[in-house]
Amino acid sequence: TQQQRSTAQWRELDAAHHLHPFTDTASLNEQGVRMITHADGIYLWDSEGNKITDGMAGLWCVNIGYGRKDLSEVAKRQMDELAYYNTFFKTSHPAVVELSRLLAEVAPTGFEHVFYTNSGSESVDTMIRMVRRYWDVKGKPQKKTLIGRWNGYHGSTIGGASLGGMSYMHEQGDLPIPGIAHIEQPWYYKHGKDMTPEEFGVAAARWLEDKILEIGADKVAAFVGEPIQGAGGVIIPPSTYWPEVERICRKYDILLVADEVICGFGRTGEWFGQQHFGFKPDIFTTAKGLSSGYLPIGAVFVGNDVAATLAAGGDFNHGFTYSGHPVAAAVAHANVQALRDEGIVQRVREETGPYMQQRWRETFSQFEHVDDVRGVGLIQAFTLVKDKAKRELFDNWGEMGTMCRDIFFGNNLIMRACGDHMVSAPPLVISKAEIDSMLGTAARSVETFEKKLRERGLA
Numbered sequence: 001t002q003q004q005r006s007t008a009q010w011r012e013l014d015a016a017h018h019l020h021p022f023t024d025t026a027s028l029n030e031q032g033v034r035m036i037t038h039a040d041g042i043y044l045w046d047s048e049g050n051k052i053t054d055g056m057a058g059l060w061c062v063n064i065g066y067g068r069k070d071l072s073e074v075a076k077r078q079m080d081e082l083a084y085y086n087t088f089f090k091t092s093h094p095a096v097v098e099l100s101r102l103l104a105e106v107a108p109t110g111f112e113h114v115f116y117t118n119s120g121s122e123s124v125d126t127m128i129r130m131v132r133r134y135w136d137v138k139g140k141p142q143k144k145t146l147i148g149r150w151n152g153y154h155g156s157t158i159g160g161a162s163l164g165g166m167s168y169m170h171e172q173g174d175l176p177i178p179g180i181a182h183i184e185q186p187w188y189y190k191h192g193k194d195m196t197p198e199e200f201g202v203a204a205a206r207w208l209e210d211k212i213l214e215i216g217a218d219k220v221a222a223f224v225g226e227p228i229q230g231a232g233g234v235i236i237p238p239s240t241y242w243p244e245v246e247r248i249c250r251k252y253d254i255l256l257v258a259d260e261v262i263c264g265f266g267r268t269g270e271w272f273g274q275q276h277f278g279f280k281p282d283i284f285t286t287a288k289g290l291s292s293g294y295l296p297i298g299a300v301f302v303g304n305d306v307a308a309t310l311a312a313g314g315d316f317n318h319g320f321t322y323s324g325h326p327v328a329a330a331v332a333h334a335n336v337q338a339l340r341d342e343g344i345v346q347r348v349r350e351e352t353g354p355y356m357q358q359r360w361r362e363t364f365s366q367f368e369h370v371d372d373v374r375g376v377g378l379i380q381a382f383t384l385v386k387d388k389a390k391r392e393l394f395d396n397w398g399e400m401g402t403m404c405r406d407i408f409f410g411n412n413l414i415m416r417a418c419g420d421h422m423v424s425a426p427p428l429v430i431s432k433a434e435i436d437s438m439l440g441t442a443a444r445s446v447e448t449f450e451k452k453l454r455e456r457g458l459a
């Protein structure tokens with residue numbers, strides 16, 4: 001078993017040797033990390049024995065919940081049988097075949113083919129290369145540009161970070177790469193002005209048409225978007241947005257790609273977010289809930305006509321050592337099978353999702369500095385605002401979110417601050433009683449936050 005150390009010793013060694021993602025290392029090392037040592041269901045425990053409610057399912061990924069010994073048993077059995085072999089050079093293995101069959105079953109109709117990666121970013125980079133290859137094979141090699149949204153998130157590889165619309169990422173590494181464009185995000189609360197949500201949804205989709213005409217449809221390869229923008233702060237487009245986006249993509253003959261890394265595998269109550277919004281992409285990218293984070297694995301679901309076109313093009317010169325890794329594939333198979341056969345996705349759609357959405361709105365609509373209370377299935381958020389009546393946001397975007405997030409964390413409830421949006425995406429196995437308990441803690445935390453605002457004369 002693991003070497004037992006004091007929290008202080010863990011912290012010291014971590015500070016000495018471990019570089020964390022998306023972190024200001026110097027400031028982190030001043031405060032020291034929180035050592036998470038165990039987890040079960042929707043709960044984490046830290047090295048000081050504190051029990052923490054994980055309102056974020058890790059990083060939006062532990063859909064099946066923590067502590068599933070059946071998954072660790074599958075991992076051990078597969079590792080003992082075949083710990084690794086590759087899927088290059090005309091070889092395959094039972095684990096990846098069984099996973100591929102299962103994924104074709106749970107996928108929306110028209111998706112029979114899956115390409116494997118190790119992460120969401122690698123799924124996005126794979127998609128970028130597939131999309132450009134598709135148009136080469138179609139004899140339109142000048143169709144290269146992919147359009148994403150500002151404040152969209154598609155990962156941290158060169159391609160994913162370029163396609164994403166986080167400018168603070170573009171500034172580091174001279175991104176975006178050539179052939180990437182962005183349009184404004186469908187954030188009704190900020191851009192909706194005097195339009196109804198339905199009118200705004202169409203208007204926001206038309207921004208895509210404007211961009212296509214600006215670039216030239218003959219140069220545009222694809223439009224890429226998350227059904228609901230996750231890391232951008234749970235930006236839920238009006239119902240009219242995605243059908244209008246799809247219509248525009250068909251009109252100008254550009255591929256439509258859904259990034260389902262967060263929305264996939266039951267998060268919205270449907271298997272995939274595209275089904276909640278009623279649109280059909282040509283390709284979609286996944287990771288996270290595919291294995292519930294138990295092992296790193298991603299998958300690109302390739303629509304039948306894109307798959308046929310790629311196949312007609314002979315060698316597709318792309319792939320990874322661990323594409324279809326046997327242990328990751330076996331665990332993903334067990335995870336997806338459980339999400340389906342234990343009725344977990346169905347329960348989100350029919351029971352716990354509706355319950356969370358009702359209780360979430362009841363809990364947060366009462367606060368003076370909370371607005372745009374929103375959510376679908378088990379992904380939900382609200383925005384911290386300066387003046388609700390005027391729909392006025394706070395200055396210094398993100399400062400209030402950080403302060404509020406720290407209050408939550410101090411109450412042993414993990415939520416995520418994306419700017420001044422407070423967001424939550426708990427494991428899909430959360431019960432109604434656990435929802436009530438989580439929201440009780442959350443309400444107390446927001447009360448403390450508003451008290452702090454008044455003390456600082458900000459409210």
Ligand SMILES: Cc1ncc(COP(=O)(O)O)c(CNc2cccc(C(=O)O)c2)c1O
Pocket residue numbers: 059118119120121122124153154155156160226230231259260261262287288416
């Ligand atoms: C829509 C989407 N696409 C791609 C990725 C990249 O996946 P990988 O990280 O596995 O390469 C993501 C990942 N999303 C993500 C990753 C890490 C942190 C947070 C956060 O909200 O704090 C969000 C994502 O949300």
